[in-house]
Amino acid sequence: MRFMMLVKASEESEAGVLPSAELVAEMGAYNEQLAKAGVLLALDGLHPSSKGVRIKFDGEKRTVTDGPFTETKELLAGFWVIQVKSKEEAIEWASRAPFDGGTELEVRQVFEASDFPADILPPEQAAREDAIRAGLEANAAKQ
């Protein structure tokens, strides 16, 4: 199972205040733990929303709005993607993050193919039965 651990923005992160050297070091150690345990897939920090844009979809129309955005608690400052065996394991890893001072982490499961019922995932490939190419790329069948 894959989970995204989302770090909520704070007034400091939105103001572009960089974290202290101490926090950066602790964060490095934490990331290393995740990597060494083989569960870390991706991670990144996000610039403040003042550098971001929002795009709204309405029919053919696309409306682009420049940041910053209000409602700090709805904004994100960074994320990790981890691959673990259970939600509890994701929570356990999330709890070990070196945060303090009211920071909030949100843990969300990432959709995987098996989460989609067949009627939502159309059988776009099923018709293409030129499957003798299995014989062609013998190994490809496994890849």
Added chain:
Amino acid sequence: MTASDTHRTIEAVWRIESARLIAGLVRIVRDIGLAEELAQDALVAALEQWPESGVPRNPGAWLMATAKHRAIDLIRRQQRLERKIEELGHELETEQPAPELDAVLEEDDIDDDLLRLVFTACHPVLSTDARVALTLRLLGGLTTKEIARAYLVPEATVAQRIVRAKKTLAEAHVPFEVPRGEELADRLSSVLEVIYLVFNEGYSATAGDDWMRPALCEEALRLGRVLAGLAPEEPEVHGLVGLMEIQASRSRARTGPTGEPVLLLDQDRGRWDYVLIGRGLAALERAERITRAHGSAPGPYTLQAAIAACHARARTPEETNWAGIAALYEQLAGVTPSPVVELNRAVALAMAYGPATGLALADRLADEPALKAYHLLPGVRGDLLAKLGRFEEAREEFERAASLTRNGRERTLLLRRAEACARGEAS
């Protein structure tokens, strides 16, 4: 937090900490079976105490401290017993001096311990089945029940395999160490083989299967990534990780809605997992960089990862670098000669340089005993012959392939192509 919440948390902590815990304990007690027992005792203590006291701030350290106390008690009791026996005038032959407890407890090189545990669990003195079971159990923290479900065998069989494996290691006096020099390469290939076996066991299962089997893929990937962290200078470790990441990146695209397999060239590339592809390409690059730095030739996993990468880099099937793939198969054949590798090379050659070139190589494989009952050989020959307009020969090959395959769906397709050839059409 309710008691059952706490139990689930403990289970999660166990998954995260058990391998490190067991690895640290083996160094103290020098016995995998005993180390696992001590770790389990600590787990039982947590199950008893944490629902009351709450989960400690650093659960891993708590488990390690609890287990170490028990280990020390045990060793002290043993030493007292040995002294008693000596006092009684018996001669005592100890093969190994009791470890200097304090010194052992001072050290805290968990990474080395884990690496030693990997090499011990995958020791060639054990059967392949035993290596797989022990690795999943000790490194993956999987229960006997989970391993049994994944391998579709009775739980008692797995339990017995693990017990026997631990006994075999003890009886063979397998040292708890990372081998050096020439032995390292041999032993490492056993470790990589076990991880890749676990991966393939999960990967060959279809999506609709019991969740435990696809979970094996994730477990193998995790073990591979752990190993890459522990042995960062070994190119083949990165090669294997790269191969597994790229293969896993296709899991969403390789089965259709009813669970039928979708072949690589027919897959919707938009459904590939580009996070995993990125990781796979990075791992491959690392493997190739280290190989170059050592001035050596790339190993089989690195080459297979490079082939997988050629497909991963192509945005459409038409953009596939078939000449590159053919060259990689040639290199692979040099490292691990096999008729199946040659057959794949024939396909790549056909894609790169036309069906006649591929057919020339496929024809040379016709008398290969290993491919006598392998339906892919006539399947490939049939396809190449059809492309060359030699429909009658192609039809015979397709019919032969159909008679050899054990897969009903595939047989239908092969017979359909045979009929097409009979009508003088390529497909």
